[in-house]
Amino acid sequence: RQGCVVVTGASSGLGLATAKALAETGKWHVIMACRDFLKAERAAKSAGMAKGSYTVMHLDLASLDSVRQFVESFRRSGRPLDVLVCNAAVYQPTAKEPTFTADGFELSVGTNHLGHFLLSRLLMDDLQKSDYPSKRLIIVGSITGNTNTLAGNVPPKANLGDMRGLAGGLNGLNSSAMIDGGDFDGAKAYKDSKVCNMLTMQEFHRRYHEETGITFASLYPGCIATTGLFREHIPLFRLLFPPFQKYITKGYVSEDEAGKRLAQVAADPSLTKSGVYWSWNKDSASFENQLSQEASDADKARKVWEVSEKLVGLA
Ligand code: NDP
DSSP: OOEEEETTTTTTTHHHHHHHHHHHHHHEEEEEEESSSSHHHHHHHTTOTTTTTTEEEEEETTHHHHHHHHHHHHHTOOOOOOOOEEEEOOOOOOOOSSSTTSSSOOIIIIIIIIIHHHHHHHHHHHHOOOOOOOOOOEOOOGGGGTSSSSSGGGOOOOOOTTTTHHHHHEEEEESSSSTOOOOOOOOOHHHHHHHHHHHHHHHHHHHHHHHHEEEEEEEEEOOOOTGGGGGSSSSHHHHHHHIIIIIIIIOOHHHHHHHHHHHHHHOOOOOSSSSSSEETTTOOOOEEOOOOTTGGOOOHHHHHHHHHHHHOOOO
């Protein structure tokens, strides 16, 4: 049968390119889980995705209620869940003050990590029920959360510290809006959220892979300097970042190429290994990359999992 894949944040950039790449094979029905229904419909049409190859469903990761409602609506659709791709993210590099999700969590960690954490925990039941031969849960990571690389060492660096801010609920009132308890920094909050994404993937692998056979993986798709992720950056940055990545660092990839990479991790029969952080070399060949010390720290992964469970109401 045709597989069914849920892709969050499929209304632009990497998510849209991935949705398109998977739908085009004819082997997948793509559920585009998006906060802006009309934008997602228009994006699918202008990307040339065939009617019937996708369904747009509403999901706002910045609201735990919306996450729960999405899971309900997905179940009512009667489709099986074979692959879940957690791709959506916000990045606020120039924000001076924190903003917050519906539940009062700082927006970047609240959306990129906590929203996806609840979503993937709830959908584990559905993944386990599927009879698809290769079930996967993919969480998009980033090099920027990874301090063993050049890009990961551009300040401010990711650092979860002792997680006192996370444990306090990241609300900016009686706790800091930052995971490590420090002063708000939008760029760092994004990087911290990506470290949480990579730690969560590994904790899922440790807790569930053997028992369920589900593949858990993360990836750095390359620098897709043209996506909406950089929409809040200053204009000069947005002008210079794509050519800088293309000609100087040579880390640039097009949205199409990055979409193919994520589609591979989601569906390619050769990438079934679990617990892996995939990257691609200059010839666009995939390899198992190393994570930074913090992003592969098993104690931190367990702590992120346990604290997050409390925050999203699972414990
Ligand atoms: P985009 O900004 O183009 O896409 C982000 C997507 O997330 C959009 O569809 C956006 O929706 C969606 N989104 C944001 N907030 C929410 C929310 N509250 N609920 C639901 N959806 C939401 O950026 P990219 O395509 O670049 O980013 C995709 C992923 O790739 C991210 O995980 C990012 O960290 C990762 N990444 C990107 C790199 C790059 O160089 N661009 C490099 C490494 C990793 P909407 O369309 O409504 O705004």
